[in-house]
Structure formats: structure tokens, C-alpha cells
Amino acid sequence: MRSSKSPGDSDPEALRSSHLFALHSQVRWKRGPSANPHQESAAMPSALLVDDDPPSLAALSELIEREGFEVRTAETCEKARTELGAGRFDVVLCDLQLPDGSGLDLLASDPASSAEFVFITGHGSIDSAVEAFRGGAVDYLTKPIDVRRLKKILANVAHAAELRQQVESLRDELRSLGHFGKMMGGSPSMQHVYDLILRVAPTEATVLVTGETGTGKELVAETVHTLSRRARNPFIAVNCGAIAPTLIESEFFGHERGSFTGAERKHRGVFERADGGTLFLDEITEMPAELQVRLLRVLETGIVTRVGGDQPVKVDVRIVAATNRSPRESVAEGKLREDLLYRLLVFPIELPALRDREGDAPLLANHFLEQLNRNAGSSKRFTQAALAKLQQHPWPGNVRELKHIVERAFIMAQGSTVDAEAVPLSETPPSSPLTEQIVPMEVGMSIAEMERQLILATLEHYEGNKNRAAQTLGISLKTLYNRLNTYNGGRHLKDAAVQSGPAPSQGSGWSSE
Numbered sequence: 001m002r003s004s005k006s007p008g009d010s011d012p013e014a015l016r017s018s019h020l021f022a023l024h025s026q027v028r029w030k031r032g033p034s035a036n037p038h039q040e041s042a043a044m045p046s047a048l049l050v051d052d053d054p055p056s057l058a059a060l061s062e063l064i065e066r067e068g069f070e071v072r073t074a075e076t077c078e079k080a081r082t083e084l085g086a087g088r089f090d091v092v093l094c095d096l097q098l099p100d101g102s103g104l105d106l107l108a109s110d111p112a113s114s115a116e117f118v119f120i121t122g123h124g125s126i127d128s129a130v131e132a133f134r135g136g137a138v139d140y141l142t143k144p145i146d147v148r149r150l151k152k153i154l155a156n157v158a159h160a161a162e163l164r165q166q167v168e169s170l171r172d173e174l175r176s177l178g179h180f181g182k183m184m185g186g187s188p189s190m191q192h193v194y195d196l197i198l199r200v201a202p203t204e205a206t207v208l209v210t211g212e213t214g215t216g217k218e219l220v221a222e223t224v225h226t227l228s229r230r231a232r233n234p235f236i237a238v239n240c241g242a243i244a245p246t247l248i249e250s251e252f253f254g255h256e257r258g259s260f261t262g263a264e265r266k267h268r269g270v271f272e273r274a275d276g277g278t279l280f281l282d283e284i285t286e287m288p289a290e291l292q293v294r295l296l297r298v299l300e301t302g303i304v305t306r307v308g309g310d311q312p313v314k315v316d317v318r319i320v321a322a323t324n325r326s327p328r329e330s331v332a333e334g335k336l337r338e339d340l341l342y343r344l345l346v347f348p349i350e351l352p353a354l355r356d357r358e359g360d361a362p363l364l365a366n367h368f369l370e371q372l373n374r375n376a377g378s379s380k381r382f383t384q385a386a387l388a389k390l391q392q393h394p395w396p397g398n399v400r401e402l403k404h405i406v407e408r409a410f411i412m413a414q415g416s417t418v419d420a421e422a423v424p425l426s427e428t429p430p431s432s433p434l435t436e437q438i439v440p441m442e443v444g445m446s447i448a449e450m451e452r453q454l455i456l457a458t459l460e461h462y463e464g465n466k467n468r469a470a471q472t473l474g475i476s477l478k479t480l481y482n483r484l485n486t487y488n489g490g491r492h493l494k495d496a497a498v499q500s501g502p503a504p505s506q507g508s509g510w511s512s513e
Helices: 011-028 054-066 077-086 103-108 125-134 145-179 188-198 217-226 246-251 289-301 327-332 338-344 362-378 386-392 398-413 447-461 465-475 477-486 486-492
Strands: 047-049 068-074 092-094 117-120 141-143 205-211 235-239 278-282 318-323 345-349 497-499
Touching: 047 054, 047 077, 054 068, 054 145, 068 077, 077 092, 077 103, 092 103, 092 145, 103 117, 117 145, 117 386, 125 141, 141 145, 188 217, 188 345, 205 217, 217 235, 217 318, 289 338, 327 338, 345 486, 362 386, 362 398, 447 465, 447 477, 465 477
Parallel strands: 047 068, 047 092, 092 117, 117 141, 205 318, 205 345, 235 278, 278 318
Antiparallel strands: 235 497
8 A cells, every 4th residue: 555644744724624534534433432633622412302291391391401492482382483593403312202292293294304312201102202203303201201222312411412513624624625535626526526525434334436547546545435434444556457357356365275286375365454444446447357257246245255266254344345447338348347336336426637736726736836845845836826726727638647747746846836837738638548658769769678668657657457458559468578578577567457555544645557
């Protein structure tokens, strides 16, 4: 997994964002009153108590106040409606039978209310309980009230209210800072992505991330993992197009000792290594068709069998997959099984291209420049003209291209100012996928060396995806592997296929895809 700076090395805004992001991940899973480290400054939860019996109203009101609630009271449905219209409540505890109507009528009269309804009655019956739950109640109490049960209900309500406050506060802070953990961007399109991540992270749903190359799909997967219950367990990233065909089955599912030539010891595949955590399958459309069948079976059963073995191994893995292609077009082209697509397409997240993220290019550029300044001990700054130039560029390579441009500008800049002259942008977009990268060809260079340079440059362009590189070069995958075996044994791409590690840190670095 790519390294990132520790929060201690970050600028103040990044530190603030990192703190908020970590706070969200902690608060979301903690239970009980201690979940909020700033509880003393949080607003008190509020309760509306509706009962036509004055002694019960007084006793319950006192008890609820002792549990830390601000309490309002009403003796009739009419007065309760007035209270609901005038303020926002976290919980409404309402007698089922009132002089001017039913508590169910009160609930039905305000369907948009975020308050949780708990009904109370002195005439408990199965029918009345069923009726209450069908009406939308979260709980049902009979008189005399079980105080311990009431306190438990109130504790749950208070905790839910606290979480809502934390999430709303977090969203407001993130919008102002333009940070979301290690992700950056304050544009509306990125705020939408953040909201989707917040919704899906606490679930076990499979996620399919789509977007152009360089938009940051792996970073989305890391963020989903970090905000999930699996955050303390492994996060493993696999590039499905960067593993040799002869090794891909073993890499995914593992193998037993002696199962094939060279298998000198047992090997645990990525599913076993990611057990309890998250497995990120990048470029899922590049996975061989026969392997897609096995992947689908694992997703449905949660069981893997190592190559050369017959003992099933149970695994608990959440899948986040990604592709820079259209998933449905990949199905039509025969690159992706339709049944696998539907299994992956539980919760789609589409990442916008940088050109569609209004105002984010200068924000990201300043962030990357700050990283370079910290590493070099310098204090270079972009001029407004340079930032305007960056904003106007179409960024066909997205965030990854921007990061590389900032690195070049940092080197080219004279003194402490990075002006527009130092920003090496092409005036026109590249006419083909590879024209943005110039392969050095010198007089006297051998044909073999030219071929080597071209192959390595193509592989770098496709981020180690050998299938895509072979297609572009017009050679077979076998020929490509044979060539790579002559270039330092292919060690230049040894770590490109599988990246693993513990839960990502909360630093402010950006790693695209």
C-alpha cells in the first residue's frame, strides 16, 4: 500500500480534517455516552412527553430530565401538534389514548418528523402493540413503566441524536475545509461522493467504483474501509490486470504445497489474507473470464479452496471493486460476466473527472505543493496566474496528471514563486492515449533498447496492466511476459499487482486509484 505522511507532518487544515475524519470513524462505532469526546458542548437531546394524567406526566418528566433530556409536555393531541410544529424533538413519548384522539393520529399527522415515537398505555395488549409498531413506533411501554427499560430507550435515543450532531458537524467542517480524510475536494460533485461514502461505509454492501484513470478509485476504497467496522483489519488492493495468467488463480485463492512445480510451501491467497477486512479489486473488467466464475462463487458462499487442495476455507471479506470502463459496455463486449456485475453493483459510486470538479484543481495543486515543500524544507507558492492556468486545463489524466505537473513545476520554479511559466502544460490535449508520454529515442540506440523503452513506457502508462499494454502494443500477453522476463526479471513491476497493509492512516496524502 502506498505510504502517506503522518498527521504530525501535515499543515493545520489537514490536521483539522484528519481529526474530524478520525472522530467520525470512532463515533460511528462506539456505544454509550462516552462516544463523544466533546459531549459537554453538545446540545441536550429533547423529548416531548404527551399524557393526559397529570401525576404520570410530572413523574415521567422528572425522570427523563434526570437522564439528560430537555423536556416539553402536552396533555392533548392538539397541544402536542403545536409543540411539534414549534420545535424539533429527538423522541416523543406519547400515551396511546388521549382525550381528543390517539397517539397514532399524532404520529400520522407529522410523517416528516425525525423524532422517534414511543407509545405508552395503561391497557397493554398484543393488538395495541402491533398497531403501534405498524404506525411507526420504535418502542411500546405499558404502565406501570419499567424504569430500566425506559432508561435504555432514552440512552439509545440520546446516542442517536449525538451521532446525528456529529455527522452534521463533520459534513459542515469538511465542506469548509475541502478535506475528507485523505480525499480532497470541495466541489459539489465531490461532496456528493463523500455523502455516498458516509452512507455505504457502515454497511456490508459491495461497492463498485467507476471513473476515469487517475480519479482516485483506490482512495475511495480505502476511505470506505477506514469508516467501516473492518477498519482495524486488513485492507488489500489487487490490480486484476497486473498478475501473470499462470499465477492469478494462486494469488487469489492460494495454493497447497506441491500443487504445482515451484509450489514449495503453502500460500494464502488474497481472500484469506483479507479475512475480516476489505479486498479492493482494481480493474475488475481485466480479470480472466474463468476466474470471474470462481470469484462469483466466493462472493455467494464466502468459501475459497486453494489450488491443489480440497479443504474449503471460510472467509469474511468485504469487496470493493473498481474499473475505468463502463461496466455495462464491458458486459456487452464479453469482458465482464453479467451475473458478476449485478453481484458487484450493489452500491455504485461514480468518481467525477477533475475537469468536472469546479475549483478543485487549484485546491489539489496547493496541497501537492505543500507536500513537496515539507519534504524539501522549502516554502514555494503558486502565483494567481499559475493557479488560473491549472484551473483552465482539461486534465485528461485527472488527479494523477495534476500531481505530476505540480512536481515538475516545483523543480522548474526559480526562487519561492511558482509562476505560470513554470507550469508545463500542453496547450492542446493529447491526440492519443500515449502521446502525453514521450519515449526517449536516441541516435545509436539499438532496436532492442527502443523496444524495451516502449514496452516499459506503455506499462507505466497503464499502471502495470499487462492486458491493456499488450493490446496497445499489438503483441500477445505471452510475448509481453517473455520480454519482461528479460528486463530484470520483471522486478520493476513486482509490487504493482498486490498491495496490502493494515487500515490506512489518516494522513493527508493523495494516492490515485
